[in-house]
Amino acid sequence: MSAKPSWTYKEVGDDKTVKQWKMDGPGYGEEEEPLHTILGKTVYTGIDHHWKEAVFATCGQQVDIWDEQRTSPICSMTWGFDSISSVKFNPIETFLLGSCASDRNIVLYDMRQATPLKKVILDMRTNTICWNPMEAFIFTAANEDYNLYTFDMRALDTPVMVHMDHVSAVLDVDYSPTGKEFVSASFDKSIRIFPVDKSRSREVYHTKRMQHVICVKWTSDSKYIMCGSDEMNIRLWKANASEKLGVLTSREKAAKDYNQKLKEKFQHHPHIKRIARHRHLPKSIYSQIQEQRIMKEARRRKEVNRLKHSKPGSVSIVSEKKKHIVAVVK
Numbered sequence: 104m105s106a107k108p109s110w111t112y113k114e115v116g117d118d119k120t121v122k123q124w125k126m127d128g129p130g131y132g133e134e135e136e137p138l139h140t141i142l143g144k145t146v147y148t149g150i151d152h153h154w155k156e157a158v159f160a161t162c163g164q165q166v167d168i169w170d171e172q173r174t175s176p177i178c179s180m181t182w183g184f185d186s187i188s189s190v191k192f193n194p195i196e197t198f199l200l201g202s203c204a205s206d207r208n209i210v211l212y213d214m215r216q217a218t219p220l221k222k223v224i225l226d227m228r229t230n231t232i233c234w235n236p237m238e239a240f241i242f243t244a245a246n247e248d249y250n251l252y253t254f255d256m257r258a259l260d261t262p263v264m265v266h267m268d269h270v271s272a273v274l275d276v277d278y279s280p281t282g283k284e285f286v287s288a289s290f291d292k293s294i295r296i297f298p299v300d301k302s303r304s305r306e307v308y309h310t311k312r313m314q315h316v317i318c319v320k321w322t323s324d325s326k327y328i329m330c331g332s333d334e335m336n337i338r339l340w341k342a343n344a345s346e347k348l349g350v351l352t353s354r355e356k357a358a359k360d361y362n363q364k365l366k367e368k369f370q371h372h373p374h375i376k377r378i379a380r381h382r383h384l385p386k387s388i389y390s391q392i393q394e395q396r397i398m399k400e401a402r403r404r405k406e407v408n409r410l411k412h413s414k415p416g417s418v419s420i421v422s423e424k425k426k427h428i429v430a431v432v433k
Contacts, residue, residue, distance in 0.1 A: 113150055115147035115148070119144065120141065122139070122140050123137055123139040123140075124137050141169075145164045147162065148189075151191050152192070154197045163187060164181070165187070166180045166181065166190055180212055182210050183206055185204045185206035187202045187203065187204045189231040192234075194234055196240075199211065199214075201242060203228075203229040203244070206224075206228075208222045209229050221256075223432075225244075227427075229245065230272070235282045237281065237282030240255050241263065245273035245287060246272075248272075249269045250266060251266040253299060260425075264301070267303070269287065269291055269295065270289075270388055274315070274316065274317055275287070275317065279321050280325045281325055282299070283298065285321075293313075294308045295308075307382050310338075312336075315332060317332060318330065347359075406420065
């Protein structure tokens with residue numbers, strides 16, 4: 104589903120149709136019908152609307168670019184034969200878009216030319232990507248290997264940062280309007296908030312009833328996060344868990360600013376850092392974190408032993424950033 108500025112939204116489905124609906128519900132006794140329906144030739148798995156123009160993109164067997172005034176795509180682009188699960192327009196360089204394919208590819212396109220730009224192949228499949236709203240060339244990919252990868256599209260051979268904390272596949276990701284943080288939704292029944300320049304999350308949200316989190320969005324005022332999960336509920340979270348809602352008095356504002364400055368001043372003190380990072384986690388997530396920690400340490404010891412007992416120069420150490428990148432194709 105994708106919203107557009109004119110108070111309507113578009114959706115795609117397995118019935119090979121693209122439907123446009125009003126955001127306002129029908130009146131009493133009226134039956135709701137789509138404003139416009141386009142019958143396609145293939146099954147569509149994703150849709151996204153252009154940020155400025157009356158253009159939208161769909162994905163399935165290929166990426167199709169549509170004009171809202173036409174019933175057939177104005178441009179179709181494909182690279183390979185596997186189905187494409189997600190497509191996203193760049194909010195700054197609006198002629199750029201990216202897609203995720205089931206063959207582990209992240210493919211970048213330029214609407215001004217008929218062929219794709221480049222693609223990067225990872226170890227495991229990427230579920231979706233999200234572009235940074237403040238930096239035109241930066242995007243973050245949510246991957247099946249429990250990690251998120253932040254890329255600069257000008258140098259896809261090495262991620263800018265690998266974000267690690269989830270203990271199951273990451274299903275969705277969305278940026279804060281400031282571009283400084285993003286939120287991720289995972290199959291491990293939790294959502295996490297990551298700073299763009301840090302590999303570890305600063306906050307984790309979970310509840311006893313919340314199941315696998317399918318989608319997540321950051322609101323435009325940068326204060327709230329919405330998520331949708333398997334048990335058919337939509338939840339609203341505060342972006343800053345300790346932030347007080349409502350109007351603050353001048354003394355409350357001064358106290359809040361003073362406390363924040365104290366935290367920033369002593370953030371590198373070991374005891375302060377431990378208290379700031381401490382979070383209560385469900386038993387299932389906690390046990391999986393311990394298990395992954397043991398496995399990671401075992402892999403590290405194995406690499407050290409292999410390096411120690413091999414001929415000098417025969418074994419190279421691969422960094423964590425480059426370890427999961429298979430190839431970049433242009």
